[in-house]
Amino acid sequence: GGIITQTPKFLIGQEGQKLTLKCQQNFNHDTMYWYRQDSGKGLRLIYYSITENDLQKGDLSEGYDASREKKSSFSLTVTSAQKNEMAVFLCASSISTTNSDYTFGSGTRLLVI
Template identity: 90%
Template sequence: GGIITQTPKFLIGQEGQKLTLKCQQNFNHDTMYWYRQDSGKGLRLIYYSITENDLQKGDLSEGYDASREKKSSFSLTVTSAQKNEMAVFLCASSRLGGQSQNTLYFGAGTRLSVL
């Protein structure tokens, strides 16, 4: 078994601020993902990383940067927080991407509010 740890659990920022969310996994998985979830909506992919040193944009990458520091960690930066923005950011990991039968394992999320 393993676990995905996201920090912080709650993040309150101000408009225009640069905010960084962190994710660590101990599954020894190659692929990691960042999804955004808005209230009552599905998950939209922001960035993913197939292996260490790889970075791929998802459908929602504008306004975000990502960094795969090492195999076990993947960070997401909101480059300029938008006023009244509220969402949950979910980190996930899986064995090497490209396999439709891969299971994604998710963290509990970071809840972002922008004042």
């Protein structure tokens, strides 16, 4: 079976800092996603990518950059961390955008002090 790995699991940053989150999958899935989850809320799409070097903006792309350097990896950058920000960032992959049977990583928990 495959696995989707997010690093780091926990991230503490300072206000204004640029922070990068990484995601790797070995399913050979074409499509990868970054979601943000705030406490008690549903998931909001930040960016997704349908293939290597492709980037598509989601509802919440402002304040973030993303990079799909290769098919197996998708990274997300918080361009300027906001003070007291606390959220979980979830990476997911699926075979394609038309087959949305998703597999999720276990998340990166961000705290900005």
